[in-house]
Amino acid sequence: MNVQIQSFQMEYLQQVLRCWNENLIYDLINEERFTDMILLDDNFDPQLLKVAIVEDKIIAFCFGIKRKIPYLERGLEPTRGWINMIAVDAHLRHQGIASKLVQCLEKEFEKQGVKEITLCAYSPNYFTPGIDIRYQEGLLFFEKHGYQYQNQAVSMQRDLWDFQMSENIKTKRKDLETEGIHIIPYQKKYMLNLLDFVLKEFGSGWKRNVLMAMQKKEAEKTILLCIDQDEHILGFCMRKIDGNDARFGPVGIHESLRSKGIGGVLFECMMYDMKSRGIPYLYFLWTSGAAQRFYDRHQMKVLRTYHLYRKVIQDEI
DSSP states (O other): OOOEEEEOOGGGHHHHHHHHHHHOTTSOOOHHHHIIIIITSTTOOGGGEEEEEETTEEEEEEEEEOOSSOBGGGBTOTTEEEEEEEEEOGGGTTSSHHHHHHHHHHHHHHHTTOOEEEESOOSSSOSOSSEETTOHHHHHHHHHTTOEEEEEEEEEEEEOTTOOOOHHHHHHHHHHHHTTOEEEEOOGGGHHHHHHHHHHHHOHHHHHHHHHHHHTTOHHHHEEEEEOTTOOEEEEEEEOTTSOTTBEEEEEEOGGGTTTTHHHHHHHHHHHHHHHTTOOEEEEEEEOHHHHHHHHTTTOEEEEEEEEEEEEOSOOO
């Protein structure tokens, strides 16, 4: 079988979409989303989207990315690259095609100074934080090719049809109010203080989420604040960071107050608000460890489980 490895061209778009949707069955995509999240990404490089062609048909692809534009405080991360997606037609697997694609991509990465490759978790336009464990062939493939398991992450969700704020949270909210601590919807007068709070406590990635909600004039509907009697911001939570009404997060509390239960109150207040707006469910893409246990306590259910991997392809000099 004569397999040609080529870099992406626009004429390949429909065939790549077909290959993606027939093989990445838990991660379907349409042309609009592919265009927005991949082709129009500032860092997209056709040389890092490799396709495998047999008799004029694309039977596999592997999509990598490396920063050309600095990302907030992370900058260019010049020695880091990502492999975001790979797919091979089912009837042509185990014939070395995926290996050729990845090896070709790794060589291109090395030319561009990459020393470490992360699977999937590219910000801001990531599809998943890692490999869904249902893609068993994918897990085994990357382990065989030297990618090291790092940890596990999950996506979570819950229906809001039957949501009722728990009595414990109602009591906790009243107790906070007696201390002068209140949960309120975002108002424009808090704009600069909120941006400053989020940047100092959680970094520019979270600030970007808040800023985009403000720019889209959606912050009043999508952000809740926790303030004290002097209107200092103690915490916040938000939703719709990717344009989907049902997507929750992030939520954050001032470091000195993270044992007071404010996060739980904010979370249930957000669920109450979402249900009142007719939003039928809530989900988010990525959590792990203690944060997952927090959401377990609020009846969130694991939707997907991922394994996270990385590979060092060149030792630091």
